[in-house]
Amino acid sequence: xxxxxxxxxxxxxxxxxxxxxxxxxxxxxxxxxxxxxxxxxxxxxxxxxxxxxxxxxxxxxxxxxxxxxxxxxxxxxxxxxxxxxxxxxxxxxxxxxxxxxxxxxxxxxxxxxxxxxxxxxxxxxxxxxxxxxxxxxxxxxxxxxxxxxxxxxxxxxxxxxxxxxxxxxxxxxxxxxxxxxxxxxxxxxxxxxxxxxxxxxxxxxxxxxxxxxxxxxxxxxxxxxxxxxxxxxxxxxxxxxxxxxxxxxxxxxxxxxxxxxxxxxxxxxxxxxxxxxxxxxxxxxxxxxxxxxxxxxxxxxxxxxxxxxxxxxxxxxxxxxxxxxxxxxxxxxxxxxxxxxxxxxxxxxxxxxxx
Amino acid sequence: xxxxxxxxxxxxxxxxxxxxxxxxxxxxxxxxxxxxxxxxxxxxxxxxxxxxxxxxxxxxxxxxxxxxxxxxxxxxxxxxxxxxxxxxxxxxxxxxxxx
Numbered sequence: 001x002x003x004x005x006x007x008x009x010x011x012x013x014x015x016x017x018x019x020x021x022x023x024x025x026x027x028x029x030x031x032x033x034x035x036x037x038x039x040x041x042x043x044x045x046x047x048x049x050x051x052x053x054x055x056x057x058x059x060x061x062x063x064x065x066x067x068x069x070x071x072x073x074x075x076x077x078x079x080x081x082x083x084x085x086x087x088x089x090x091x092x093x094x095x096x097x098x099x100x101x102x103x104x105x106x107x108x109x110x111x112x113x114x115x116x117x118x119x120x121x122x123x124x125x126x127x128x129x130x131x132x133x134x135x136x137x138x139x140x141x142x143x144x145x146x147x148x149x150x151x152x153x154x155x156x157x158x159x160x161x162x163x164x165x166x167x168x169x170x171x172x173x174x175x176x177x178x179x180x181x182x183x184x185x186x187x188x189x190x191x192x193x194x195x196x197x198x199x200x201x202x203x204x205x206x207x208x209x210x211x212x213x214x215x216x217x218x219x220x221x222x223x224x225x226x227x228x229x230x231x232x233x234x235x236x237x238x239x240x241x242x243x244x245x246x247x248x249x250x251x252x253x254x255x256x257x258x259x260x261x262x263x264x265x266x267x268x269x270x271x272x273x274x275x276x277x278x279x280x281x282x283x284x285x286x287x288x289x290x291x292x293x294x295x296x297x298x299x300x301x302x303x304x305x306x307x308x309x310x311x312x313x314x315x316x317x318x319x320x321x322x323x324x325x326x327x328x329x330x331x332x333x334x335x336x337x338x339x340x341x342x343x344x345x346x347x348x349x350x351x352x353x354x355x
Numbered sequence: 356x357x358x359x360x361x362x363x364x365x366x367x368x369x370x371x372x373x374x375x376x377x378x379x380x381x382x383x384x385x386x387x388x389x390x391x392x393x394x395x396x397x398x399x400x401x402x403x404x405x406x407x408x409x410x411x412x413x414x415x416x417x418x419x420x421x422x423x424x425x426x427x428x429x430x431x432x433x434x435x436x437x438x439x440x441x442x443x444x445x446x447x448x449x450x451x452x453x454x
Contacts, residue, residue, distance in 0.1 A: 013431060022427070023427075023431055024426060024427045024428060024431070025427075025428045025431070026428050026430040026431050033431055071364070071450070180450075223419075223450045224421060224450060226450075227364065227421055227448055227450045228421065228428070231363070231421075231423070231446070231448060232426075239363070239364045239365040239449070240365055240368065241365060254419075254451070255418070255419075258417075258418035258419040258451075259418050261418065262418045
């Protein structure tokens with residue numbers, strides 16, 4: 001038989017879209033087998049549709065892309081600049097990176113972002129923990145050890161991105177969170193009973209009431225396709241685990257999602273749909289949004305989390321603000337002789353992601 | 356059989372930070388072909404220097420590790436049953452590292 005002469009792997013499986021070229025990828029979302037060219041097209045087109053349908057951007061917007069040098073933000077920077085040109089979005093795009101001050105990790109990944117700046121012609125702004133808070137993560141870890149360092153890093157990064165965005169005077173920040181990340185976060189918020197975060201973690205745009213809204217153009221984009229896209233396009237990205245990141249709880253959720261995906265790839269989109277359709281009962285107590293009395297940042301407490309953590313560091317009490325923090329804000333109140341009851345529950349810190 | 360193996364997305368850290376490995380693998384005794392199943396167990400015992408659990412789970416790759424055989428997703432070629440030929444290029448990329 002002639003068909004037998006060809007090995008299975010280079011066999012005549014044709015792309016189910018163009019029916020001409022050899023299929024190179026099985027799409028997790030649809031299980032379609034498609035060729036490289038059709039993959040680029042559907043991948044980019046779907047993201048374009050998400051942007052248009054959800055009105056993520058307006059003509060003339062200044063948009064900062066949260067850029068870590070990793071796969072997601074690198075692909076996001078590439079695809080957004082491509083779509084901006086192709087569909088005349090009229091956006092001014094910038095790369096915004098946070099330098100946590102982690103030797104051997106962030107310094108290397110920032111080199112990648114600096115190359116991206118040249119490759120994609122996007123201006124880059126780097127804000128550092130050292131400049132913003134007076135501490136690098138290396139110094140923080142030296143003081144507090146490896147136990148709660150991800151809490152510090154996550155809280156500080158969230159604010160650092162906002163402050164960088166304010167310096168760039170952008171209208172919005174776009175982040176590279178993908179469908180897998182969001183499914184993982186839905187699960188984590190359920191596992192932690194964090195209703196406030198559960199109700200907002202599937203929103204494609206968040207913080208519209210705050211100073212600078214954020215959006216996630218990759219909300220429905222599978223991690224597998226992002227990595228395949230980066231591989232086929234030979235995009236330059238950095239992939240080393242943070243040297244300080246144990247974040248075991250998130251790790252388990254991640255592994256669970258990946259196991260589910262192998263059995264039934266749609267599970268990822270279905271978890272997102274479930275998250276979107278939760279209705280929070282009206283009797284659930286939600287944190288009230290206010291502003292930090294010390295730095296003016298949005299906070300549901302008297303002091304924002306970053307200020308509490310920073311106060312702990314500067315006073316040599318690094319445990320301050322770790323774990324259940326209701327008592328700790330009270331502690332500060334006593335300290336600063338400011339009365340008043342704590343008005344609401346506070347959500348737990350969520351590792352290093354910014355939901 | 357001569358194969359080129361590439362490790363990316365952080366997996367290269369498991370083999371002394373070398374991304375590309377040109378290897379020569381003997382067929383298993385009595386077998387006339389080399390499958391991905393055999394290659395994975397070979398990589399686990401003969402190539403990877405540390406933390407094999409970052410690469411394998413059971414007899415397959417850990418979920419979240421992408422495999423390409425001659426730049427084609429192994430989900431299209433039969434995964435563990437994919438048969439390899441002389442000079443094939445097999446790429447392993449972890450999707451599990453940072454964003």
